[in-house]
Amino acid sequence: MESSSDFQGLLATLLEAVERGEKIDRERLLREHPQYAESLCQFVDNDQFLRAGVQSSKPEEGASGSHSIDPMATIDPLLTLDSQDESRASSESRWSYGQLTAASFPVEFGDYSLLCEIDRGGMGIVYKAQHNTLRRIVALKVLRSGELSNPEELARFRAEAEATAGIEHPNIVSIFEVGEVRGLVFFTMAFVDGENLSTIVRRERMLAKEAARIVSRVADAVGAAHQRGIIHRDLKPSNLLLDAMGEPHLIDFGLAKTGANASLTCAGQILGTPAYMAPEQARGTDVTPACDVYALGGVLYELVSGEAPFIGPTPVDILLQVLNREAPSARTVNKQVPRALDRIINRAMQKKPEERYESAIALQQDLQRFILGEPIERSHSSLWERAEVWWRREPVLVSHLVGIFFVLCVVIVSILIRGTSLYASRWILGLLTLWGVCSFPIQKLSVYKRFRELVYFAWLSIDVVIYTTLIFMATPPRGLLLIGYPMMIAASGLFYRSRFVVFVTGISILGFIGLWASVDDPFKERLEFGVIYASGLIVLAICLLAMIRRIRGLVDYFAGGENIRGEE
Missing domain, CATH: 1.10.510.10 (Transferase(Phosphotransferase) domain 1)
Structure with a gap:
């Protein structure tokens, strides 16, 4: 997918071509840059409309053979006049949907007068209109792509009208007419005076x-x-x-x-x-x-x-x-x-x-x-x-609870093997319990979207701090307990956010360095162990970032094509 700078460069090239008086080939533009089809069309329409307005403000030249300029003559209109309509060209405005503003209405459109624009969707623009003969207010939907529409868009547009017309129900808007005005396909339906x-x-x-x-x-x-x-x-x-x-x-x-x-x-x-x-x-x-x-x-x-x-x-x-x-x-x-x-x-x-x-x-x-x-x-x-x-609804919470449960099992097994009393391990057990209990209110807060990102960062920080404290309080040797850091980095990938993975990796390495400096443990005896371990955390993070980037790369695919529709 092209970057925004590429798009800006493309617009600059178009402007230069227009300044040189060159004719813009729409079909080639849309074929080479389909992801910017709508923006490019609006740019061309608006640029031509502006230039037409400037030309129309120039004074008429005298009897030297020159003639006055039609304000809309340079516009590549969506409405293509048939030869039999040319005699009406002076009385009917030729227009493009991209040029209509509030001041443009009412606009004549076949047997209808367009009064105002109501909404724009994926395929069409809906106008409030009046049928000039029946004096009835309707909603009139015009295919948005106009003359640039492909056969599939036309087929979908007609299928929408046919599908709606085929259902009789008081809660489905009725279709009145399907037609075409000088190349623009449209249909009219009952006008509902209300809000969505x-x-x-x-x-x-x-x-x-x-x-x-x-x-x-x-x-x-x-x-x-x-x-x-x-x-x-x-x-x-x-x-x-x-x-x-x-x-x-x-x-x-x-x-x-x-x-x-x-x-x-x-x-x-x-x-x-x-x-x-x-x-x-x-x-x-x-x-x-x-x-x-x-x-x-x-x-x-x-x-x-x-x-x-x-x-x-x-x-x-x-x-x-x-x-x-x-x-x-x-x-x-x-x-x-x-x-x-x-x-x-x-x-x-x-x-x-x-x-x-x-x-x-x-x-x-x-x-x-x-x-x-x-x-x-x-x-x-x-x-x-x-x-x-429950797992699908709260994957982060369930992952936390499962992880805490296994840590608790490891601690209890360790207590039983070493013959340590539960009272002596009360602080570790209490901290594990607090860790599990705190997960519930944090998850509740994450439901509210205005707090969500802040809550996630706080949650990740609390996890690393509590786990580092548990390792600090544990009885040597502690080497096996260091497995928790890569587990937390892997779990951060559940958010599908690179920043979370980088954040957890960073504070995990800081926690490891803090343990290295503050505890007396056999894992400190060889410096290369610490370097290899920290490097392993970074490699794990890089692998996760690559996977997330690949998933996020689907955004380019969906944004560049038209496989996701109906979002408007």
Whole structure:
């Protein structure tokens, strides 16, 4: 993937070419730099629009054969005029979506007047519009790529309209018309005067029963889609509009999977928004109605907790969590979430599809039971399955507890072999107990994203300090106990952050140097032992950093291509 400096150099080259009066070959640009397609198109559009405006401000020249310049003549428009429309060119504005501002509206678009822009998504731009003949307000969605769209984008756009039109449900926005205006494909749908749930939940969390009511209605709508063989694949709060009456409306079937468009999805292609993806969808494998059930659980989770089930700085970070971890319990994030609703969320978001609700309708029915105060269906899970869920949900905490448990076992075995009294070892046992108990409140604090990174650094520091103290207090020989430092460095890789690995390696080496200087132990007899040991810690850290860098390198792959969609 090209760096930001390469991109800046590319823009500088384009500017120089424009200054020399050269024509910019869009197709070649997009072919050579697909990862910057949208930015490059907007740059070219905006530059041409600005130059057209400057030219239009020049005074008309006299009767010397010159002519006035059409303000839009130099723009490479998205709307291509047919020969029969040329007579109307002077009365109709030719425009590009990248050039429209608040001052541009209203804009005539076929039989519609575009009044304002509502939203921009992965494939299209949605405008509030008025049908000039019927005098009806609608939402009009135009394919965002315009004339640069490829056949797959056009097919997906048309498939979205067909999928939405094929479902009749009061909580799914109705499609009115699908058409094309001078090369721009569009469709119109019912205009919902309201906000999307993502905007609402950013202001405040919803009450449990209100959130359950909304998701219950959406689950019923999703169930109706499933009965028509349509899987939405991108259910999230921003794709749910809440009208003035508090009714939710499901929109954006741009990534919907139907029998007609199944060929648009390749094996291994990841479509959707990572935070709400089911694990099998994140792997790019089988996508079934169970994926939508999982996403409904994720939407309900965010409505009651105030944050998405998984949070990370990049899509890849989130995908790794989706694949390998359980989301923190919604009740952990917000204590006001009733236990019954928390169980519904947990069941809907199970990693294995067969352990979720068997359908969106089954989820809807359980939500209705919760709203009415009736007992919900309980899923039966074994003790081993519960332990597995706990491990995926709290891998760092479980790793700590398991490590502390083994250290405690080693200490107890050592006491028994040497015949030392428990009273003499009370400080070591007490410190181990304190170490284990402290892990729980630290884990609770790490749930809150504003404290998370600081808590992790503090946690790692406490681990190394306590372990170094335990080694200091232990009876010689202590050499075998030094195995704890590489174990802690390896465990720091669970965070998938290079800075954590470097931090733990650094303080582990400092702890080892402190022990070397302060204790009298046989491992100090040969200096080369200390050098080899410290070098081993560094080599382990370098190996971990290389693995993390390789994983993080997936960010380049996903950002450079278009395998993750639907994040807007």
